[in-house]
Amino acid sequence: MTRQPETDLWWKKTTVYQIYPRSFMDSSGNGIGDLEGIISKLDYVKDLGVETIWFSPFYTSPQEDFGYDIANYKDIAPEYGTMAICDRLIQEIHDRGMKIVMDLVLNHTSDKHPWFVESKSSRDNPKRDWYVWQDGKKPKGKAPPNNWQARITGSGWYYDENTDQWYWAQFLPFQPDLNYRNPEVKTKMFETVRFWLEKGVDGFRLDIIDSLYEDATFRNNPLSRHLLPSEDGVLFKSTKMTMHHPDTMIFVQELRKLIDEYSNPSRFLVGEVEGPMPTIKKYCGEVNNPGLNSIFLFETLGVKLQPKTIRKLLNKFNQYYPDPFIPTWVSSNHDIMRRISRFNNDLEIGKLNAALQLTARAVPYIYYGEEIGLQQNSIPLSDSLDAVVSRFKKLPKVLQKLLQKITSEAIHRDNCRTPMQWTPSQNAGFCSPSIKPWLPVSSGYQDRNVETMYSNPDSILHCYKRFLQIRKQYSVLTSGRMTLIASELLPKQVLGFSRWIKTSDVKEEVNIFLNFEDTLVEFSNPTASKNIIASTTIVRAENNEQKIILRPYEAIMME
């Protein structure tokens, strides 16, 4: 069988839409989103114009970390549905010509997973070694085995009285790390991957894959000289022994081999990997021994919308991810403050952000609700359900408030996980008005909802739809190269870049111009493009061939 040339692979050209299942649509009337609810909204997702859906986990779970604590990798949490409904979901997505990406949490399980329950039961249990257990520090063994810190600060070692040993958990205490140095664990997980591939799943998002392996001899992490994230750590704490272990790189290469066995259609892996660019790029492996197909890049989540910073970032992405690689452009996700709220919830800036994301050379990741400008909520810390902040809840109320102020609402993750807003009615059409949704609906839902935005052709929703549509029509946006237009040729508030493809005799080219300020700007056209193909607004001033006029925060694509 002949393999497709690399550049033709669908996952390089796709647009990903992330659904947080608990918050998308409740069909059962309990205030919690579910799979039937999602199925009922697939036509909306299709009509929006995205091509791939990535689901945050909906496997069996005690939901202490809302699905990122898995208790059975091959079954569905009853509050979300059944395996039969999941099969139908996969089918319905494929029937609409879309792809499905599952979230795969390989690093850890829930502490309620039967494997861990067994492992914890005694030192000589056959599954003892499936997790990372160590003796405490001598003489009494009552201190953690070494200085390793969890991602959520503080020691990541937890003492088990019954067996007088400590288990390692990179994230939260109820998420014990699996021990991949035990071949049985690897075999079991590869088998799980096959289980989902056989069901037709098109790819996996690999949760904190950068933390899969730790140092085999449990050496202390050295101190770091760096306060900011760097090659050797953050906040003066190195992660040398606990992140980016060379064995993790080998693991992803093996996993890649496995998924490459499924080539019709091809599947892909996107890794949640954090760190400096040279480190994370290593996960992609080498040409003859590839690793992850792509990396979930975090820089775009917080980057300032300024021509200079975006210019730098686009250059960096181009430098690190030249063809056949492709960067990702992520705007928001379920862990971080919603992007629109970094712009004071200004919908015009939201549109500009969308135009940039959908025309840059990258695979765009859109988080549910971004297309309607869904805002970060402001649930007080004391009411939050997120386990990450449980330790802060012990602080006096004044300190909690102060903390919340300093961290500008992003202290817990509930605020970016609120229900999708479908209608202007109470509970925004997510669940019946008579029940309480699992998290309170964000403010502004009366205007920021699918129904209202559909009826306004100049809404942010239609802006997303327009740009998603041109991505389908102009292959240059999904396969072309990118060249920045020299800043000397543009006003300070404008960024411009070309996307182009050159074959032996034809050059296909489009040019994108983005106005990053709230004032109208006029400049002479530095390119040969004449016609405007798309704009963030439908109320726009006319350009002529020589002169370009951009309204405040307007972005256009010209041909």
Ligand code: GLC
């Ligand atoms: C990832 C997920 C996050 C989860 C954590 C532990 O960072 O995105 O939501 O809590 O891993 O699985």
